[in-house]
Amino acid sequence: MSLAASRRLARPNNASHARISLTPLIDVIFILLIFFMLASRLSAWQDIDISIASDSGTPQQMTGDLHRVSLLGDGGMLLDGDALSADMLAARLKALPKDARLVVDPAAGVTLESAVRVLDMASGAGIAASLVAEEGKR
Amino acid sequence: MKLTRRRRLAETESVVPLINIVFLLLIFFMVVGELAAPTPFPLEPPQSSSDLASEKREAELFVSADGALSFNGANVTEATLADALGTPPPAEVRVAADGKVEARLVGRLLAGLREAGVKRAFLVTVKN
Numbered sequence: 001m002s003l004a005a006s007r008r009l010a011r012p013n014n015a016s017h018a019r020i021s022l023t024p025l026i027d028v029i030f031i032l033l034i035f036f037m038l039a040s041r042l043s044a045w046q047d048i049d050i051s052i053a054s055d056s057g058t059p060q061q062m063t064g065d066l067h068r069v070s071l072l073g074d075g076g077m078l079l080d081g082d083a084l085s086a087d088m089l090a091a092r093l094k095a096l097p098k099d100a101r102l103v104v105d106p107a108a109g110v111t112l113e114s115a116v117r118v119l120d121m122a123s124g125a126g127i128a129a130s131l132v133a134e135e136g137k138r
Numbered sequence: 139m140k141l142t143r144r145r146r147l148a149e150t151e152s153v154v155p156l157i158n159i160v161f162l163l164l165i166f167f168m169v170v171g172e173l174a175a176p177t178p179f180p181l182e183p184p185q186s187s188s189d190l191a192s193e194k195r196e197a198e199l200f201v202s203a204d205g206a207l208s209f210n211g212a213n214v215t216e217a218t219l220a221d222a223l224g225t226p227p228p229a230e231v232r233v234a235a236d237g238k239v240e241a242r243l244v245g246r247l248l249a250g251l252r253e254a255g256v257k258r259a260f261l262v263t264v265k266n
Contacts, residue, residue: 012180040171045192047260052252106241116184133245
């Protein structure tokens with residue numbers, strides 16, 4: 001091999017060919033971006049441990065510890081029959097003994113959001129709460 | 139002459155900021171989002187201040203805003219849910235219900251789970 005030929009092999013014959021193209025990289029990054037945008041959930045889910053113990057909700061098994069929050073269709077709340085505002089209800093729940101159990105009984109037309117708000121108050125007060133749908137009041 | 143050369147230089151470099159932004163977006167979605175199996179229908183769980191991170195339980199029940207049910211990926215109704223639970227029933231069930239669904243429906247479903255022998259149920263919420 002002549003000197004001139006070996007020089008030609010060693011040196012890239014065109015500078016623009018030697019540069020790596022960015023386009024495939026961008027393609028792959030875009031695809032990854034779209035995958036993560038579609039596959040990920042931005043709002044993290046949190047669980048409420050909702051007590052479904054077998055002794056909640058039936059009047060025969062009501063004990064002194066069992067309290068009932070009734071949610072009315074017009075947004076009203078009753079704790080053991082007393083009409084209360086949301087703030088008063090939260091205060092009353094905090095005042096209950098910690099071994100108390102709570103039954104949240106929504107009327108027809110009450111959304112889960114309102115019921116969960118009360119369940120959340122109960123867990124803030126450290127009380128086990130369950131969600132029921134009493135048959136008689138449908 | 140000088141002007142044309144500068145323009146050509148700008149054309150080749152203009153891709154790099156784009157890649158930077160796309161990279162940042164990619165990293166944002168990788169870090170902030172959590173990879174999760176898609177829900178069978180669009181779902182907006184109610185808000186709570188619970189700190190218990192949601193995790194996949196033995197079984198999963200989805201309730202849509204209009205009351206449609208999906209248990210472990212199969213469409214069920216309130217009547218066929220007990221059969222879908224199987225024997226023995228799962229001990230723990232995660233219930234992901236839309237915040238707009240009627241609370242009485244969820245109450246009835248929880249009662250149905252309890253009667254079928256489910257020990258614990260977890261209601262999915264989002265942090266408020």
